[in-house]
Amino acid sequence: MEAKHRSHKAGRIIGDILIGLAVLLAADVLLVMPARISAVVLKADYRKVFIHELILCAVLLLTALDLRFGLLTRWKSAVLKGIGWILRAAMCLFSAVIIFFCGKVIIGGLINTSGPADRAIVLGLALENGEAAPDLISRLETGRAYLEKFPEARLILTGGNADDSGRTEAAVMHDILMDKGVPEERMILEDQASSTRQNFMNIAGMEGFSPEDPVVMISSDYHMDRAVRTAEKAGFTQVMRLPAPSGIGAFGANMLSEVVLNLNELTKRSPVHTAPAP
Secondary structure (H helix, E strand, C coil): CHHHHHHHHHHHHHHHHHHHHHHHHHHHHHHHHHHHHHHCCCHHHHHHHHHHHHHHHHHHHHHHHHHHHCCCCCCCCHHHHHHHHHHHHHHHHHHHHHHHHHHHHHHHCCCCCCCCCCEEEECCCCCECCECCHHHHHHHHHHHHHHHHCCCCEEEEECCCCCCCCCCHHHHHHHHHHHCCCCHHHEEEECCCCCHHHHHHHHHCCCCCCCCCCEEEEEEHHHHHHHHHHHHHCCCCCEEEEEECCCHHHHHHHHHHHHHHHHHHHCCCCCCCCCCCC
16 A cells, blocks of 8 residues: 555656756747747758657657556546557657657767867757857757867858748858858858758868778757767767757757657658758
């Protein structure tokens, strides 16, 4: 009897924690993503991610409510109760997968293995109303600091998705760094790709560069784990990590975007461009 009471108490505590987590994530998604969708060029891609993020939040919330209040197993009918236990197990498993990938995203953004290299890749991020988003500015500042630390290095600026004026992410990044005093000769533009994977494929084909050469990856902390994995799949063998700090206010939405894209990879669907957002 005492063991059953402790089990119920543990379920209530876990349920309360998950309810809080789901509500916070849903609030962040609802605050961040609609404004982002209205500002970017790739609206359809971002809408898909937004819908999937809301689904993940709903799964977490339903799992939490079930653990807290026993919604699925309170039936008197043995058949309905059995179905409820199956649904509970499925939702708990899926929630565990979501939480696992959230943890993977967080941990991936904490690892910094950067060192000297001839080139560092600064991954692009969708422009918002034709301007660099705050997280893209952070990536550029991280890249500029790297150049100051390693005077022989050059930055490869990536991103080929143009806004309505025809300016690509890479071109906007180039102009910002020029205004910050970074010399032209220390920047290389890769402005043809429309996805992170294409970025790496194009970089691998650049003259004087080999995917086996050491390279530093600069991207937002929440995007770092998937970015490095994508580079390695493209044949890059010596990738060092240099995460750029992202804004805390949108971290939940960005983290869930990465979870959505990780799940897309698991189901062998073509990844959406956002990185996230990226």
